Amino acid sequence: MTESSDIAISLKRVTVRLGGRTILEDLDLDIPAGQVTAVMGPSGAGKTTVLRLVTGQLKPDAGEVWIGDTRVDRLGGKALGTLRRNIGVLLQNGALFTDLTSFDNVALPLREHTRLSEPLIRRIVLMKLEMVGLRGAAQLYPSELSGGMKRRVATARAMALDPGIMFYDEPFAGLDPISLGVSLRLIRDINAALGTTSVVITHDVREVAKLADHACIIADRKLVANGTPDELAASFDPLVRQFMQGEPDGPVPFHYPARALDEELMLRGEGR
Amino acid sequence: MNNGASHTVLTAPLRELGRAGLFLLTAFSRMRFGPRQLAEILRQVYFAGVRSLVIIVICGFFVGLVLTLQTYDTLTRFGAADAVSTVLALSLFRELGPVLAALLFAGRAGTSITAEIGLMRATEQLDALDLMAIDPMERIVQPRLLAGLIALPALVLIFNLTAIVGGIFFAVFLMGSDPISFWANMQSSVELMRDFGGGMFKSVCFGFVAAWLAVWFGWSARPTSEGVALATTQTVIATAIAVLVLDFILSAFML
Numbered sequence: 001m002t003e004s005s006d007i008a009i010s011l012k013r014v015t016v017r018l019g020g021r022t023i024l025e026d027l028d029l030d031i032p033a034g035q036v037t038a039v040m041g042p043s044g045a046g047k048t049t050v051l052r053l054v055t056g057q058l059k060p061d062a063g064e065v066w067i068g069d070t071r072v073d074r075l076g077g078k079a080l081g082t083l084r085r086n087i088g089v090l091l092q093n094g095a096l097f098t099d100l101t102s103f104d105n106v107a108l109p110l111r112e113h114t115r116l117s118e119p120l121i122r123r124i125v126l127m128k129l130e131m132v133g134l135r136g137a138a139q140l141y142p143s144e145l146s147g148g149m150k151r152r153v154a155t156a157r158a159m160a161l162d163p164g165i166m167f168y169d170e171p172f173a174g175l176d177p178i179s180l181g182v183s184l185r186l187i188r189d190i191n192a193a194l195g196t197t198s199v200v201i202t203h204d205v206r207e208v209a210k211l212a213d214h215a216c217i218i219a220d221r222k223l224v225a226n227g228t229p230d231e232l233a234a235s236f237d238p239l240v241r242q243f244m245q246g247e248p249d250g251p252v253p254f255h256y257p258a259r260a261l262d263e264e265l266m267l268r269g270e271g272r
Numbered sequence: 273m274n275n276g277a278s279h280t281v282l283t284a285p286l287r288e289l290g291r292a293g294l295f296l297l298t299a300f301s302r303m304r305f306g307p308r309q310l311a312e313i314l315r316q317v318y319f320a321g322v323r324s325l326v327i328i329v330i331c332g333f334f335v336g337l338v339l340t341l342q343t344y345d346t347l348t349r350f351g352a353a354d355a356v357s358t359v360l361a362l363s364l365f366r367e368l369g370p371v372l373a374a375l376l377f378a379g380r381a382g383t384s385i386t387a388e389i390g391l392m393r394a395t396e397q398l399d400a401l402d403l404m405a406i407d408p409m410e411r412i413v414q415p416r417l418l419a420g421l422i423a424l425p426a427l428v429l430i431f432n433l434t435a436i437v438g439g440i441f442f443a444v445f446l447m448g449s450d451p452i453s454f455w456a457n458m459q460s461s462v463e464l465m466r467d468f469g470g471g472m473f474k475s476v477c478f479g480f481v482a483a484w485l486a487v488w489f490g491w492s493a494r495p496t497s498e499g500v501a502l503a504t505t506q507t508v509i510a511t512a513i514a515v516l517v518l519d520f521i522l523s524a525f526m527l
Contacts, residue, residue: 055403081405095400109404111308157404 008033008165008197009054014063016049023049025221027063031214036191036198038212038229040205042243045218047201051167054199055087056080067165085113088158088196089167094150096142102129102153103138109160128156131193132186148179152186159190166190168200172207184211205244209233217243292488299413299487312415313422320381320416320483321423325430327380328373332431335372336438339363344447353449357458360439365462365471369432371519374478376431377424378511382486385416386507389490390500413487420483421476428475470526477518482511 009031016024023046031037041047052058053065056072065072067083075083096105106125110116116124129135132152142150151171158166171183184207191198202208208215209229217225217232217240225232225240233244241247258264343359389412392398401408436458443449462468486507493503 057399057402084403084405087403089400089403091396091400091403093395095396097397097400098395108406112404112406154400 006033007031008068009199010064010066011050011053012064012066014053014060014065016046016053016058017061018049022221024060024218027218027222029216029218029223029226031197031199033197034191034195035213036187036200036211038200038202038208038215039218040203040208040215040243041218043203046221047203047218048169050218051089051169051199051201054165054167055084055089085109085161086163087165087167088161088163090151090155090158090169090171092170092173093147094142094154096150096154096157098142101139101141102134102145102156105142105153106157106160109157113161124160125156128160129153131159131189132156133182146179148175148182151175151179151183155186155190159194159196162194163196165197165199166194168198168202170202171200172202172204180207187211205246219243291492292484295488295491296417296484299409299417302407302409303414304410309410309415312411313418316415316419317423320377320385320419321426324377324380324423324427327376328427328431329434331372331376332434333438333441335368335431336360336364336435336440337442339368339435340439340442344443354453354457356443356449357439357454358461360436361458361462362467364432364435365467367471367519367523369428369435370471370474370478371515373428373431373475374424374482374515375512377420377427377479378482378486378508378515381420381423382482382507382511383504385420385483385486386490386493386504387500389413389416389487390493390495390503393491393493394495394497394500413491416487417480417483420479420486422479424479424482425472425475428472432471466526470522473526474519474522477522478515481514481518485510485514 007030009029011027011029014024014027014029015022027046027050029039029050039047039050049058053060054067054072056065056075059073063073067087070083072080072083096102097108100108103125106128107121110121110124114121126135126138129138132155134149134152134156137145137149137153142153145153155168166187168187171187172180175183187198187200188211190196200208200212212229215225215227215229215232216223219239225235225237232240235241235244340356340360344353344356347353347355347359389398392412398408398412401411440451440454443454444451489503489507489510493499
């Protein structure tokens, strides 16, 4: 059992409704400090909603969101800004600013939030770019970078202020095997070097097994499994098994809810 | 049309106007001026203003040409060809300069601002700013609003100047009018504050409205390629209508 002081992020009985649809319902989730945690689940299960809750972009309809001793869902204005400076987020496509070079993208949070001199900012930025292997691409614009390189620059930008928590939203989506290997190593290296709490939002089961210390699965609006990747792989829960083994049908149905096929095709009542 | 549908048709634009108004108030309430903001405003003045120069200069010159051609032809029939420069200057300073430059500005810079912000929304750049605790209002919206306010009056000045050059080219060089009387008539008929100042006041108002609508439609665009395309079209349509309506209201008060 994890001590409460070892918990970096905690969601308590969180309910979120968007556009009349319940995304999360009474979700309880604890993310341990200093480890790599994978938040998994089928598409549309509410994984990115967890990210938006923790960064304060979204307020829950019910429940509490905590980072350490700070209740995030009650923060606003400057307090939320201060909290966000301690959270690095790698968004799905990197979200680099296209009118800035890689260097200026990474320098942006430093220029906005610190009073460091330009020579010092230059050193920090080059060190961050070195860490992601792209110091040589410092003067390139995002349009001159490949998809994987963009995400690495965005990772360097996310860790520019040495945050205590790093979020990676679908970091492996659409990457070639080499870029994927680089990303995996990078997340582990950052976690080890900076001692951050890393949260990887993904549905890539195989990569999670190589990367995460801890994993959880969100499905059907709540937490359905929680433990080490090996524990999840050995689970007998039908939903967990379906997800971990990538079975097309099971508790998460292959078919989107619809009328019966013969009714839809108007075959009924035609005396066939 | 049923009552519900007609109700929506009537209230939807009002709701949109209300949201755009709240957006503007939010942008101004968070206004901050530091060296970084000023540098960004200047950068946006370059993008919105300097990069609109070509279209403004070319259109200004030809508007001056065609306006002089039409008035010269008409006034010559009444033996009043000397009044060409007066008609040219007054119509340019009071109405055509501010209105046409604003419409060209909406087509060139307004659509560019809308598309840029809309794409920033679609590619999560605005979210990224928010997550880095950098206020997108302060960094993206305010500089573009203020740039419109600064750039359009400057463009109107250049538009008027090139239109007068076009007028002189037609009247003096092509039709052989006396350049001294052309210039003297213009000088004597234009009142600095009422005609020139009034037109410049209009250009400030149009610049503000054009920038506001461009930024708003980009900000509220659906984050899809279709949404961005729709937003840029809405910018042109809404700015054209707003400028012409506002022009009538301002002209009515100024006369």
